[in-house]
Amino acid sequence: MKHTNVRGEMPFLDHLEELRWRILKALGALFVCAVGGFLLVHYLPVTEILIRPVSPFLEHQEGKLTALSPLEPFFLELKLALIVGVLFAFPIVVYQVWAFLSPALEKHERRVIIPALYMGLALFAVGATMAYLILPISLEFLFGFQEDYLTLQIRSSEYLSFVIRLMLAFGIIFELPVVVMILSVLGLVTPVFLRKQRRVAIVGITVLASFLSPGDVVIVTVLMMAPLILLYEFSILLSAAITRGREERNKILDEDPPEGAVEASP
Helix, strand or coil: CCCCCCCCCCCHHHHHHHHHHHHHHHHHHHHHHHHHHHHHHHCCCCCHHHHHHHHCCCCHHCCCEEEEEEHHHHHHHHHHHHHHHHHHHHHHHHHHHHHHHHHHHCCCHHHHHHHEEEHHHHHHHHHHHHHHHHHHHHHHHEEEEEECCCCCEHHHHHHHHHHHHHHHHHHHHHHHHHHHHCCCCCCCCCCHHHHHHHHHHHHHHHHHHEEEEEEEEHHHHHHHHHHHHHHHHHHHHHHHEEEEEHHHHHHHHHHCCHHHCCCCCC
């Protein structure tokens, strides 16, 4: 039986034991969700949904992508299954991490971080959806080069890797407010610092968007930059709210005791 004190502290070996079980539970969730992901990809039109944006460009391929190896369809389905499994298991993994770290956090920190985790899931979904919606624009731009001299043979593995990379990239970079919230709670970032670094952040966002954009698709780069800049400004507001709340708590703690209160003897 584990004995903890009132602050939730426990011996170092008990921490290691708990960490081991948390890791095993996370790995178990990944395995189960990967199996479920394989069944979903195999029996539901997951691949069809991902191929839909490129369908107008597949008329010369009878509406289908090209596979150049007998093993390619199997490994493609396996890859999609793993990605779907990881996405489904991600909330469980986050919960295991949270359950391990939360006892070390103050109550007001937990009040901020728990909504931040839910917001992170929503922002990831918004980012991935936005990437999917701009895929037709991106593909039309890319396929417009050398079309008089080249016949497109769109390979399944390369196309789906491109789509997944774009959706994951958008989803991850949309987590910016969550990262800023957590850093603000830990006192590592302040709104003053974020405002001073606004120009540097815009340059960094431009470079990041250019790097993550497929090829030289300027439209996609701009579409990625605009929400990122808005998210950065939103992050400043979140950081300001968190910092203001922390200052108010510190002010209350630092106030003198009311008249008539009994002061503790030294």
